[in-house]
Amino acid sequence: MLKEILSLVPDSDVVYLGDCARLPYGTKSPRTIIRYSLQCGQFLASKNIDMLVVACNTASSHALPALEKALNIPVIGVVDSGSRAAIDAGGKNIGVIGTPSTIRSGAYESALRALSPEVQVHSRACPLFVPLVEEGWCDDAITEQVAHRYLDDLLSKGIDTLLLGCTHYPMLKQVLQRVAGEGVRIVDSAVSTARVVAGIHGASSSAGRDRSVVYYLSDVSERFIELGEIFLGQKMEYVYEVDLCV
């Protein structure tokens, strides 16, 4: 997601916050997800951002109204743009996969039906996909078996589109495409969300100067930085540890 924003919105400064001390969010209760998301939003607001991108499906599914109420700036989630991408790709029978909290929220189902009332939606929580990505077993025989166990039921429903409702899942795209077969389109929200950001941000951008990208993490570990640089495809230069729990 950050990678796509850095590429599509090349002239704006970026303040990134990763709450890696308390991840994963996808197995927490809605109350805790909202509380932690507000702490994150308030930290970023203190850095004078003029737009907040909630680049986490679990937080987007539960905390957008609370964040919009608390902050006086545009708040962009990933659920609407991911759903839009799936419909634009021609999805009529869409499988949605995500964390337990995202799936339980029903946020994708509502957003998809709002865009296209006749669409069919089948959802499945895939709790092991995030740990498998974090273990680095992205294109792996064990991951493929896990994917079969999670997806076979969805595939038996004849889905034409698989919507990746978690920002970790694009790392599993090769395995997921093999398991789903070439006939199923795989869609994620990264590019479509970055386009929304670019659309809003166009007016206020100040082209022609160097942009700054600063990373705040609630737990700085070598492991997270390694993983972050794999996601990002580039070096994370300015990294600071921050205590969100204040």
Place this chain on the structure above:
Amino acid sequence: MLKEILSLVPDSDVVYLGDCARLPYGTKSPRTIIRYSLQCGQFLASKNIDMLVVACNTASSHALPALEKALNIPVIGVVDSGSRAAIDAGGKNIGVIGTPSTIRSGAYESALRALSPEVQVHSRACPLFVPLVEEGWCDDAITEQVAHRYLDDLLSKGIDTLLLGCTHYPMLKQVLQRVAGEGVRIVDSAVSTARVVAGIHGASSSAGRDRSVVYYLSDVSERFIELGEIFLGQKMEYVYEVDLCV
């Protein structure tokens, strides 16, 4: 662990705190593990406990000195008693498995060598075991393949004992025994830690009255209570949510 303490120390009141909002600890940095462990210890101290059992290997590996310094009561970790159990079982060539943070700390290696300087120790982090237990895939073909990938290297070193350095791992005992083979003894720290607690607590126990067991969780979810009752083998009656982040 709690199950063993409830059984071996039947007459003492128990205050349990599960920091489920922020788990897993096993992938966090030592700084964050110590900070969160101190918040947990201070919360429990406010409930007038007279002994603290740190029933988490990651916290035991990193935060015991900080907890002992901050609290004026006995603090019992699981690393020493787990190591004692492995040596008492006759272990000469011991494989230790745990979370990335526990293994990186080297705590088991130090404790085992302190008890028996000539012991051989081989360690391996197994990051997916906790998510597999939480997914409920305890006695499962996929879990068995994951176990092979983590353990085959340890087994090729000819270990005679496999020390489970994480409180989740006893749930995987059947799979681990199949993968390790009948010749390898599997040892965990639950019973031996409960014995240490019983030994210290014997003097101050007040037999003959009903004991109270109260559960505080930093994130109350159905899922955690279900899982807790599987671990515990009994109902969790008094459950309260608490914000440790104050």
